Amino acid sequence: MRKWAKQTLAGAFTYIISTPKELVTTGPYQWWVHPGYAGVIAHVTGLVMLAAVSCSHPFAITVCSVAFAVALVLLRIQDEETMLAATHHALWAAHIATRWRLMPFVW
Numbered sequence: 001m002r003k004w005a006k007q008t009l010a011g012a013f014t015y016i017i018s019t020p021k022e023l024v025t026t027g028p029y030q031w032w033v034h035p036g037y038a039g040v041i042a043h044v045t046g047l048v049m050l051a052a053v054s055c056s057h058p059f060a061i062t063v064c065s066v067a068f069a070v071a072l073v074l075l076r077i078q079d080e081e082t083m084l085a086a087t088h089h090a091l092w093a094a095h096i097a098t099r100w101r102l103m104p105f106v107w
Helices: 002-012 035-052 058-097
Strands: none
Touching: 002 035, 035 058
8 A cells, every 4th residue: 555655646755744736636545645654554563463473462562553653643644634734725625525534434
């Protein structure tokens, strides 16, 4: 998911939150507002589950680690959405009204 999102953004992709000239609505962005971040969360979840298998409390370690990763991603999403709303106004509001932000059927 992360790779697909990054490829769709092409030259507009940066690791630092920056103002895009236009909103991308193709590829995974036709269904999600933040497909790259959804991919990061899925990736972290899988890695933590693999690493936690040999621990004495794999479920607790997985839940705590994934919750921490989700919290960090949500902080970044908040900063990004604030910037996008200030830049694209009504277009941004229409964009997020028709897409899942991070996880289908949840948010």
